[in-house]
Amino acid sequence: SVDLSAQIANMKVNNLFLNASGIHCQTEAELDDLMQEPVSGAMVTKSMTPQSRFGNPLPRYYRLANGSINSMGLPNEGFDYYMDYLKTHDQIKPVIVSVAGRSKEEDLAMLHTLQDDDSYQGLTELNLSCPNVIGEPQMAYDFPAANDLLKEVFSFYKKPLGIKLPPYFDLVHFDQIAELLNQYPLSHVNTINSIGNGLWIDVNSETVVLKPKGGFGGVGGSMVLPTALANVRGLRQRLNPSIKIIGTGGVTNGRDAFAHILCGAEMVSIGTQLYEEGLGAFERVTRELTDIMEAKGYELLADFRGKLKVIE
Numbered sequence: 001s002v003d004l005s006a007q008i009a010n011m012k013v014n015n016l017f018l019n020a021s022g023i024h025c026q027t028e029a030e031l032d033d034l035m036q037e038p039v040s041g042a043m044v045t046k047s048m049t050p051q052s053r054f055g056n057p058l059p060r061y062y063r064l065a066n067g068s069i070n071s072m073g074l075p076n077e078g079f080d081y082y083m084d085y086l087k088t089h090d091q092i093k094p095v096i097v098s099v100a101g102r103s104k105e106e107d108l109a110m111l112h113t114l115q116d117d118d119s120y121q122g123l124t125e126l127n128l129s130c131p132n133v134i135g136e137p138q139m140a141y142d143f144p145a146a147n148d149l150l151k152e153v154f155s156f157y158k159k160p161l162g163i164k165l166p167p168y169f170d171l172v173h174f175d176q177i178a179e180l181l182n183q184y185p186l187s188h189v190n191t192i193n194s195i196g197n198g199l200w201i202d203v204n205s206e207t208v209v210l211k212p213k214g215g216f217g218g219v220g221g222s223m224v225l226p227t228a229l230a231n232v233r234g235l236r237q238r239l240n241p242s243i244k245i246i247g248t249g250g251v252t253n254g255r256d257a258f259a260h261i262l263c264g265a266e267m268v269s270i271g272t273q274l275y276e277e278g279l280g281a282f283e284r285v286t287r288e289l290t291d292i293m294e295a296k297g298y299e300l301l302a303d304f305r306g307k308l309k310v311i312e
C-alpha cells in the first residue's frame with residue numbers, strides 16, 4: 001500500500017511535488033503525462049464520481065492576473081475509468097485517487113468498492129471541498145455531517161485515506177476541524193482546495209466571466225497563497241503528527257514551495273501555475289527550491305519543515 005508518510009520520510013527535494021487534483025489529470029493521456037513526468041514524486045487523479053460527468057457548462061475556467069477562477073463542476077470520466085487506468089498502467093510513482101461523491105451515499109459506495117477491491121492498494125483522497133457542484137454544499141464546512149461521514153467511512157475503510165479540505169478563515173474553525181479529524185486514522189489532509197464562490201467581472205462588458213452559477217467559482221493561484229499558508233500552518237499546529245499535510249494553493253515558484261514546507265507541508269501541489277505553464281513548472285519550481293535550500297545550507301526538507309519562526 002502507498003503510505004504517503006513512508007514515501008516522504010526520506011524524501012529529498014526532487015520529488016515532493018505533485019499536481020493539484022483537477023489539473024492535467026482527467027484523461028488517460030493526461031495521467032500518462034503525469035506518470036512520465038520526471039520530477040514530480042506523486043500524482044493525483046481528477047476527483048471521480050460514480051458515473052462520468054461532463055460537468056458545468058462553459059465558460060467555466062478563467063485566468064486572472066494573479067490566479068484563476070473555476071466552476072468546472074467535477075467533469076471526470078467516472079469511477080470505473082480511473083480504476084481501469086490503475087489496473088492497466090505501471091505506477092512508477094504513487095497515484096492518489098481522488099473521490100468526490102455528490103452525496104454521502106455516493107462517497108460510501110465508491111469507498112466500499114475500493115475497500116473490497118483486493119487489487120486496489122492505492123492512497124485515496126476524499127474530496128470534501130468541491131465548491132462548484134450546483135446545489136451541493138461543501139461537506140467540510142458542515143462539521144456534524146463531515147463527522148458522521150468519516151465515522152461511517154472508518155468503520156469499514158482500512159486502506160490509506162486522506163481528505164481534501166477547503167480553506168478555513170476562523171481560528172475556531174481550525175480548532176474544530178482539527179479536533180474532528182484527529183479522531184480518525186487519516187493518512188493526510190490536503191489543504192487547500194480553491195477559495196469557494198469568488199466572482200470575477202469583465203468591466204468592459206459588465207458581465208461575469210463564468211457561465212455556471214451566475215459567475216461564482218473557486219479562486220486559485222498566487223492570490224490564495226496567504227490563505228493556503230495559514231491553513232497548512234494552522235492545521236499542522238493542531239493535527240496529530242501522524243496525519244501528514246499536502247500543501248496546495250498559490251505555489252508559483254520555489255519561494256512559495258519553501259514557505260509551504262516551513263508551515264509543515266510534507267508534499268506540495270501545484271495547480272493554477274501548472275495549468276497555465278505546463279508540466280515544465282515541476283522542474284522550474286524544483287530548481288528554484290533547490291537553489292534556495294543550497295543558499296541556506298539545507299540538505300533535506302526535514303532540515304526546515306515546520307520550522308517557521310514567529311516573532312517573540
Ligand SMILES: O=C1NC(=O)NC(C(=O)O)N1
Pocket residue numbers: 022047070071072073074075127129130131132133193194218219
Ligand atoms: O474540488 C474542486 N475544486 C475546484 O476548484 N474545482 C473542481 C471542480 O469544479 O470540479 N473541484
